[in-house]
Amino acid sequence: MIDFGTEVRAALKAQGKSLRGAARELHYDVAYLSRVINGKQAPSSEVIQAVNEYLGLSLKAEDASGPQDDEMDAWELARRVQASDVGNATLERLEHTFDRLAMAYPRATPEDLLRQVRKHSGYVVKLLDGRKTLAEHRRLLVLGGWLSLLAATVHIDLMQNDAATARLEAAATLAREARHPDIEAWCYETEAWRVLTDGDYVQAVDLSRAAQEVAPSDSSALIQASAQEGRAHARLGNATETYAAIERVQELSASLGTPDTPDHHYRYDPSKSLSYAATTLAWLGDPAAEPYAREVIRRLSPSNDLTKWPRRVASANIDLALVLLKENRLDEACDSAQKAILSGRVVPSNHWRALEVVKAVEVRQLPESVDLREAYQGLKAIEQ
Template structure:
């Protein structure tokens, strides 16, 4: 979701930097940003993201001034209120349904870039609004469209709860999404519910259950759907965690075949539309987990594509994960120094969501086992940035 910037942002950034007697290079080291990126921010050549502004606020002790100069993401609650006023007690119009579905796509497209805690209230309000309309007077066709919209919102809400490690809430909304999908006879939402459960149990270390759920999702998902591709990729991850390199490679080969002729979707950032670029990212993760020697080359290519300028790129959450993947591959290749640097960049970006902290913990454990002294720097950052200010090692799955 794009942000606009107050023209005073660059002036304020320079003022706070100079007040701390920091050069652009020094600030870059502290903030894990390139000197050129910071220069572009100060001169107004590039607009900062809200996350970058908040991070610089913290580094420079700016008291929220910088973040205040960056527009907040659009709150779709206002749209929901408008829709409610228009619908009132009358039948739901086609325009209302079209705008609800547009709102669902907007929220799903915000998922890769928006902080989970910021996205959750927006999803919650949209879901509540759909629920109110379902309680009103609707035709059978209108009801099905509302059920489908509610199903997508419920599975998205469950995913955000998982990211925040709120698993009881996630389970409740996955059940709701499944029920809504069954009522609407919507196989793809049902498959996404299973795939989302597979990801959740995989992050908790229950790899066999993740494998079973991924298989169920593939059988439920419509042929050629994004859900089937994602579930197949999830199967590969489960095999990698189990340690079966042969099964991992076979599952990845199936993903490659499924995506071979796949067109780039209109909104590639949409969480429930498989972007062919995701295949490379999942391959990098999976090979790194499997300890495959080919992981380093794939992971480097993915990171270069996501973040060509070293400024976290347009998809900061994916960039953070890509750094963790490459770090893990580098440790296995005997390059723990670079692995530490990449891990530090990922953690300090603030884009490693709570459900992914076990991946940071795994990289930390690996570099500490290597004996490289720089591992202490990564541990300090993990303690500083981990949810609840706890060392991420506490979050490692069994």
């Protein structure tokens, strides 16, 4: 059997990479990653996946030195020796785990991420039944709210609408119970995205504005909801409102600054404004979308291997294809669309965006339309 730690240490040495650098790139605590690599703690499936992507390995769970749930078993043991049924250490670990899951969102498959969220949500429910202080109770409510919100987002990506609705309602209830307006605002914003993908652009505007009313003034939720409003206005063809929203997002993100964890789904990274501007302007039909989309692709493409692209690169290629079609740069448009579809990084909730490009190519009766439709059908088949 291949030893996980031995393989990772050998790969780091061969590639001239340090443990500290790996921890920083993968957003893990260096001490935790050291324990895993040195066999003192079993790696979770998320760690194995992250290390595989970072070092180009193909290690599996069975290469680890213990079962995947060792980490959670250790938490349970630590919890039981404390006066409270919950305990600060357990809460801190759960909070850290949620942040790790939120940072994994851009690169993890929805199915894998959902399994992890379900597992930890179940643990939070179990702790809510135990003895705890008022402060611990509120922290558990907040944790439950964030995990339910993330689960709802993944369900939307998978087009599981009934489950998404239930999760969003749970997140909103927990947010109000804990008096946590940030989570409540994200619930409105997430629902705005869902109805936007369903084509209800007017309701998407209303929900985005509701999110902005609830969101704290210095929050990522406020920026994201403003961006969502701009995208809905773009679909409605409201140019004035669209440009105003783009400007508002840029101003808000500039004042917020760059977060310590830019990959975190609920921490607005100013670099995301490039992606949002590209999509919004492309939907409005503004050729100014092209430089934004190209800059996203330039910054975020890790390699020529399409399957390793972050989702934002796939989306940027769809945006680029739309604007190139409008300018009748047809060969370039088809190439960008083909790359996005073949990457496999277009989640089900975004298939409609890829389909828009496919249909536009078919309307023009371009010779590439057959290959593009075939690639799109292949994408649909993978998700079924």
